[in-house]
Amino acid sequence: MFASALSDLWYGFGVAFEPQNFMWCFVGVLVGNMVGVLPGMGPLATISVLLPLTFGIPPVGAILMLSGVFYGAQYGGAICSILLNLPCHPPHAVTCLDGFPLTKQGRGGAALGITVLSSFVGASWGILEMIFLAPVLVKVALEFGPTEICSLMLLGLLAGSTLAKGSPLKGIAMTLLGLFLGIVGTDVETGTERFTFGIPNLLDGIELVGLALGLFGIAEFMKSVNQYSEVNTRYSNVGLRDLRPSRDELRRSIPAMLRGTIIGSLCSLIPGTGPTIASFISYAAEKKVSKTPEKFGTGMIEGVACPEASTHSSVQGDFIPTMSLGIPGDAVMALILGALMIQGIVPGPQLIKEHPDIFWGLIASFWIGNVMLVLLNVPLIGLWVKLLMIPYKYLYPSALFFVAIGVYSTNNDMFQVGETVVVGLVGYLLLLLDFHPASILLGFVLGPRLEENFRRSLLVSRGDAMIFVERPISAFFLLLCAVLLAAQIYVRLRKPKAFAALDLPESSGAAVARPAE
Known part of the structure; x- marks a missing residue:
C-alpha cells in the first residue's frame, strides 16, 4: 500500500508540475492569500466569484486553482489576526487572543514565523491523511449501493446543518x-415541471453559479460593506529577521502544533465542523493541558x-470526504464539488479510478501550494497589510x-443575472435574521x-422503504443520524454547563473587522 501510494503521489507531482496546472495552482494560492487579508471576502465569496472562470479552464487546473484559494486564504487571515487584531475570517478569531498581545510585546514577527511553521506542519499532516485514508474510504464506498449512498448523504446533510455555527434548527x-x-x-425521469411557475428559464433549474454568487457574493458584500473601521497599522512593520522565533518559543510551540494538528484532522472527518470549530476546540484543549492556563490571552x-x-x-x-465519498463537509467544499460537476465529473468513489490526474494532482498541488505560501508570506506581509487601506466603497x-x-x-x-440579484437579496435578508445560508x-x-x-x-425494493433499515450499513448511517439529533437536543438542553466545561474563548462570530487597540 505504501509503495502504491508513493507511486501515485509521484504521478500526481507530474500532473501538478505541468506548466498550466502549476500556473493555476500559483494563481489560486496568490489570490487566496490576498483575499484572506480582506475582511468580508474570504474563500467562500472568492470561489463563488471565480466559479464562472472554471468553464474555460481544464478540470485539473480549475480544481487546483479553487483549492489553492481555500487553503491560501488561511495564511492571509492569520497575518491580520496577529499584526492588527483583525479577525478577518472566523477560524482566525481565536488567533487574535494571543497573537496580538505578542505583537504589542514586539514578538509579532516570531508569532508569524510560528504561524507559518504550524500551518505547514498541519497542512502536511492533512495531506498525508488524505493520501492514505482516502483510498481506504474509496474501497469501502465502492461496496455501497444506492441505499447506503442515500443514507450516507442524509447523514452528511444532517451533520452539515446541525454542527455548523448557529442554531441547528436554522441550519x-x-x-x-x-x-x-x-x-x-x-424532472429528468418523468419530464414533469417542478416549481417553475411557468417561467421557461427555470426549466433547466437554478444554476449553481448564480446561487453561489448571490448567497456568498452579493449577500456577504451587502452585509460587510458597513461593518469595517479604519485599521491601525502601527504594529504592522515586520522585517524578515523578526520572523525567527527564539529557541524557547520554538520548544513550546512544537507540542502545541502537534496537538492542534491531531485535533484538526479529527474535526475534518466530521461534516459541518470545519476549521472554525477545530481552531476553537484546539485552543480550549491547549489551555486545558497548559501548566499556566491563566496566561492564555x-x-x-x-x-498561536x-x-x-x-x-x-x-x-x-x-x-477527504469530498473527494472520496462525494460528501462536502461545508459550503466551500460544496462549491468545489459543484465545480467538478460543472466539468462533467461526478465526485465520489469512482473519482480516483476514472480521474486519477485530478485526485493525485490535487494532493501533490497541496504540498506545492503550501511551499508557495510559505515563500509568499515572508516577503509580502507589508503588501497584504497595505491592501487593508483600500476603501471598501471602491473594493466592493x-x-x-x-x-x-x-x-x-x-x-x-440576463435572466440569470437577475436571478443572482434576487438570490443575493434573499441571502442578505437571511443574514440579517441570523440564518447562515451555507447550508443552502x-x-x-x-x-x-x-x-x-x-x-x-x-x-430495487419495489417501493418498500424498509430497505433502508434492513441493510446493515444503511441502518448504521440512519442510527448515526438519530444519535446526532439526540446529541444536539441534549447539548441544547444543557447548553450553559456544556459550554462552561469546554471553556471556549468568546468568538467574534462572523468576520467582522475592528481596529487594533
Whole structure:
C-alpha cells in the first residue's frame, strides 16, 4: 500500500508540475492569500466569484486553482489576526487572543514565523491523511449501493446543518431550502415541471453559479460593506529577521502544533465542523493541558501555534470526504464539488479510478501550494497589510461588477443575472435574521443525488422503504443520524454547563473587522 501510494503521489507531482496546472495552482494560492487579508471576502465569496472562470479552464487546473484559494486564504487571515487584531475570517478569531498581545510585546514577527511553521506542519499532516485514508474510504464506498449512498448523504446533510455555527434548527431549515431549490426545474425521469411557475428559464433549474454568487457574493458584500473601521497599522512593520522565533518559543510551540494538528484532522472527518470549530476546540484543549492556563490571552505562543496548525490540518482534511465519498463537509467544499460537476465529473468513489490526474494532482498541488505560501508570506506581509487601506466603497462595487460579469458569461443570459440579484437579496435578508445560508448550498448540491439514490433504492425494493433499515450499513448511517439529533437536543438542553466545561474563548462570530487597540 505504501509503495502504491508513493507511486501515485509521484504521478500526481507530474500532473501538478505541468506548466498550466502549476500556473493555476500559483494563481489560486496568490489570490487566496490576498483575499484572506480582506475582511468580508474570504474563500467562500472568492470561489463563488471565480466559479464562472472554471468553464474555460481544464478540470485539473480549475480544481487546483479553487483549492489553492481555500487553503491560501488561511495564511492571509492569520497575518491580520496577529499584526492588527483583525479577525478577518472566523477560524482566525481565536488567533487574535494571543497573537496580538505578542505583537504589542514586539514578538509579532516570531508569532508569524510560528504561524507559518504550524500551518505547514498541519497542512502536511492533512495531506498525508488524505493520501492514505482516502483510498481506504474509496474501497469501502465502492461496496455501497444506492441505499447506503442515500443514507450516507442524509447523514452528511444532517451533520452539515446541525454542527455548523448557529442554531441547528436554522441550519436544518436552510438545508431544506437548499433541497427545495435543487428540485426546481424539469424532472429528468418523468419530464414533469417542478416549481417553475411557468417561467421557461427555470426549466433547466437554478444554476449553481448564480446561487453561489448571490448567497456568498452579493449577500456577504451587502452585509460587510458597513461593518469595517479604519485599521491601525502601527504594529504592522515586520522585517524578515523578526520572523525567527527564539529557541524557547520554538520548544513550546512544537507540542502545541502537534496537538492542534491531531485535533484538526479529527474535526475534518466530521461534516459541518470545519476549521472554525477545530481552531476553537484546539485552543480550549491547549489551555486545558497548559501548566499556566491563566496566561492564555496575554501572549502565549502556544495560543498561536495550536489553533493555526489545527486550522490548516482541518482545511486539508476537508477534502477527504469530498473527494472520496462525494460528501462536502461545508459550503466551500460544496462549491468545489459543484465545480467538478460543472466539468462533467461526478465526485465520489469512482473519482480516483476514472480521474486519477485530478485526485493525485490535487494532493501533490497541496504540498506545492503550501511551499508557495510559505515563500509568499515572508516577503509580502507589508503588501497584504497595505491592501487593508483600500476603501471598501471602491473594493466592493468592483467585486460586484465581476460578479455580474461572471454570471452573464456562463450562459449569456440576463435572466440569470437577475436571478443572482434576487438570490443575493434573499441571502442578505437571511443574514440579517441570523440564518447562515451555507447550508443552502449543501442541500442544493447534494439534493439531486440524494433524490436519485432514494428513487433507485425504492426501485430495487419495489417501493418498500424498509430497505433502508434492513441493510446493515444503511441502518448504521440512519442510527448515526438519530444519535446526532439526540446529541444536539441534549447539548441544547444543557447548553450553559456544556459550554462552561469546554471553556471556549468568546468568538467574534462572523468576520467582522475592528481596529487594533
